[in-house]
Amino acid sequence: MSTLLTLAPEFASVVALPAADVPPSVPRADFSDTPIWLSAVKALLLFVFLLLNTLVVIWFERRVIGRMQNRPGPNRAGPFGLMQTLFDGLKSLFKEDVKPAAADAFLFTLAPILFATMAFVSFAIIPLGGTVNLFGHQTPLQLTDLSVAALLVLAVAGVAAYGVILAGWSSGSTYPLLGGLRSTAQVISYEIAMGLALVAVFLYSGSMSTSQIVEAQRNLWYIVPAFISFVVYVITMVGETNRIPFDLAEGEGELVAGYHTEYSGFRFAMYYLGEYINMFTVSALATTMFLGGWHAPLPFNLIGDGYFDSGWWGLLWFTIKMWLFMFFFVWLRGTLPRTRYDQFMAFGWKLLIPGTLLWVMAVAFIRGAQLGFLGDSSIAIAGREIPIATLIVIGVLLVAVLVVLWLWETKMTEREEAAAKAADVPEEIDPYAGGYPVPPLPGQRLREPSTYPALPRAGATATVVDTPTVENKEA
Amino acid sequence: MIDNPYVPLLFFMTLGLLFAAGSVGAGQLIGPKKANAAKAMPYECGLQPSPKAEEGGRVPIKYYLTAMLFIIFDVESLFLFPFAVAFNQLGLFALVEMVLFVITVFVAYAYVWRRGGLNWD
Numbered sequence: 001m002s003t004l005l006t007l008a009p010e011f012a013s014v015v016a017l018p019a020a021d022v023p024p025s026v027p028r029a030d031f032s033d034t035p036i037w038l039s040a041v042k043a044l045l046l047f048v049f050l051l052l053n054t055l056v057v058i059w060f061e062r063r064v065i066g067r068m069q070n071r072p073g074p075n076r077a078g079p080f081g082l083m084q085t086l087f088d089g090l091k092s093l094f095k096e097d098v099k100p101a102a103a104d105a106f107l108f109t110l111a112p113i114l115f116a117t118m119a120f121v122s123f124a125i126i127p128l129g130g131t132v133n134l135f136g137h138q139t140p141l142q143l144t145d146l147s148v149a150a151l152l153v154l155a156v157a158g159v160a161a162y163g164v165i166l167a168g169w170s171s172g173s174t175y176p177l178l179g180g181l182r183s184t185a186q187v188i189s190y191e192i193a194m195g196l197a198l199v200a201v202f203l204y205s206g207s208m209s210t211s212q213i214v215e216a217q218r219n220l221w222y223i224v225p226a227f228i229s230f231v232v233y234v235i236t237m238v239g240e241t242n243r244i245p246f247d248l249a250e251g252e253g254e255l256v257a258g259y260h261t262e263y264s265g266f267r268f269a270m271y272y273l274g275e276y277i278n279m280f281t282v283s284a285l286a287t288t289m290f291l292g293g294w295h296a297p298l299p300f301n302l303i304g305d306g307y308f309d310s311g312w313w314g315l316l317w318f319t320i321k322m323w324l325f326m327f328f329f330v331w332l333r334g335t336l337p338r339t340r341y342d343q344f345m346a347f348g349w350k351l352l353i354p355g356t357l358l359w360v361m362a363v364a365f366i367r368g369a370q371l372g373f374l375g376d377s378s379i380a381i382a383g384r385e386i387p388i389a390t391l392i393v394i395g396v397l398l399v400a401v402l403v404v405l406w407l408w409e410t411k412m413t414e415r416e417e418a419a420a421k422a423a424d425v426p427e428e429i430d431p432y433a434g435g436y437p438v439p440p441l442p443g444q445r446l447r448e449p450s451t452y453p454a455l456p457r458a459g460a461t462a463t464v465v466d467t468p469t470v471e472n473k474e475a
Numbered sequence: 476m477i478d479n480p481y482v483p484l485l486f487f488m489t490l491g492l493l494f495a496a497g498s499v500g501a502g503q504l505i506g507p508k509k510a511n512a513a514k515a516m517p518y519e520c521g522l523q524p525s526p527k528a529e530e531g532g533r534v535p536i537k538y539y540l541t542a543m544l545f546i547i548f549d550v551e552s553l554f555l556f557p558f559a560v561a562f563n564q565l566g567l568f569a570l571v572e573m574v575l576f577v578i579t580v581f582v583a584y585a586y587v588w589r590r591g592g593l594n595w596d
Contacts, residue, residue, distance in 0.1 A: 096506045
């Protein structure tokens with residue numbers, strides 16, 4: 001802000017900014033009692049937490065998918081098959097790591113390492129719980145907090161796209177190249193809608209620091225005022241992580257396995273691991289941004305003066321919320337087929353991006369009205385003071401939505417009528433007109449033939465039907 | 476006491492890097508190595524690999540267009556982020572300013588749409 005002011009003093013005078021920094025309404029996580037060695041320990045703990053979660057989620061996914069498809073899923077290795085993922089990982093350690101002759105040796109190894117490393121980074125800014133006592137120090141259950149924490153996640157997602165495109169390019173093979181291109185185009189297209197969806201949250205919280213965003217949701221989760229943002233975010237997070245129904249980069253019917261076709265052994269395992277950690281990251285961000293982060297859900301936060309809403313309890317609530325999203329991912333995979341690539345891109349560019357942009361502007365107006373930018377007068381409805389501007393803005397928005405829906409419906413009806421006219425389907429057809437039976441189109445009637453064509457008798461030659469068909473005439 | 480909040484981030488990234496590089500390295504050490512000509516060929520489901528053009532081949536123009544559009548909208552969201560964060564300090568002027576900005580971007584967007592830039596095929 002100060003840079004902006006020094007660069008453009010005349011701008012500042014027009015806007016009449018408050019001179020000093022306005023103190024934020026909610027406090028940020030306090031790291032003053034966190035020595036540097038404790039940060040290192042916390043980094044290690046968080047790392048182990050993530051790896052354990054990944055080990056369990058792969059087992060979880062296979063079990064749940066199994067149940068959805070009426071089969072038990074992996075249940076042999078260890079209790080309930082829980083050790084399956086660990087043994088799979090160990091197995092891939094003992095497999096040959098093939099590098100094709102045409103591959104670029106350095107980038108071929110760098111790409112999976114970059115992908116896996118970047119997958120870990122974002123989790124550092126996620127608040128997992130309240131302030132706890134760790135080795136005699138009062139420290140928040142969050143590795144670090146930045147004033148641009150949410151931006152960091154988007155930036156890291158952008159760098160992770162390099163892991164994909166470099167893998168595709170360095171493999172020296174056709175399918176990985178196509179898969180890498182597709183995946184990158186997909187990730188960058190949906191990243192815009194994801195970033196725009198988060199803008200609504202920033203408008204409400206007035207901050208990008210994750211701890212502040214979580215703290216601001218103590219009373220009301222942002223899923224309520226920013227519901228459309230939440231829906232957009234959930235759609236884009238599936239697109240970002242290359243998961244079904246948006247796993248077009250790995251469409252095995254078209255691209256073998258997409259960008260990691262040429263990978264095997266532990267280099268492949270890095271992509272596998274990175275994909276699941278990415279899923280955790282986007283789920284954790286969704287929890288932080290829209291579902292109140294580590295705060296307890298409604299009945300529990302009222303018990304015992306917020307006893308369940310502090311300290312280590314936060315880790316429990318956070319993990320539950322994050323795993324709900326993981327279940328959602330698995331559920332999608334058990335339910336939906338893959339979309340077509342052009343449909344996927346059209347959906348992103350023609351609906352999600354403009355729609356989210358309009359939604360953000362709508363939120364800006366609602367927020368502006370709430371903050372009194374559009375006038376201060378208010379009326380009392382049911383004992384609560386509600387600014388008139390808010391009511392007007394919401395009214396205008398509702399009318400605008402209705403008008404758009406009405407226009408849309410009119411256009412769709414017109415289009416359907418035009419399509420029906422263009423097709424010019426006759427109402428009744430003779431199924432045998434072409435010489436062989438033809439099924440009717442929707443809405444068509446069949447003319448019942450007065451006499452059915454004679455069936456071929458045993459031993460009869462080619463001319464069975466009396467009416468000569470087109471082909472017969474030509475012959 | 477840490478002044479710089481990026482230091483723990485660096486710790487975490489180092490851990491990730493050590494894990495990723497270490498396990499890939501271990502896999503290369505432990506795993507068997509039985510090279511043959513077929514393994515070293517690009518995988519195309521058992522067919523003869525398709526011949527490569529010089530310098531990695533040509534890329535459909537659509538990807539280039541998508542990248543350009545990405546830059547337009549990414550820069551736009553770059554303006555929206557600080558606007559959103561500082562919104563309660565900016566007031567009505569910034570709101571009107573942002574509406575004008577978004578309208579300007581929508582003009583470009585409508586142009587791209589009409590010219591078929593958003594159609595994949």
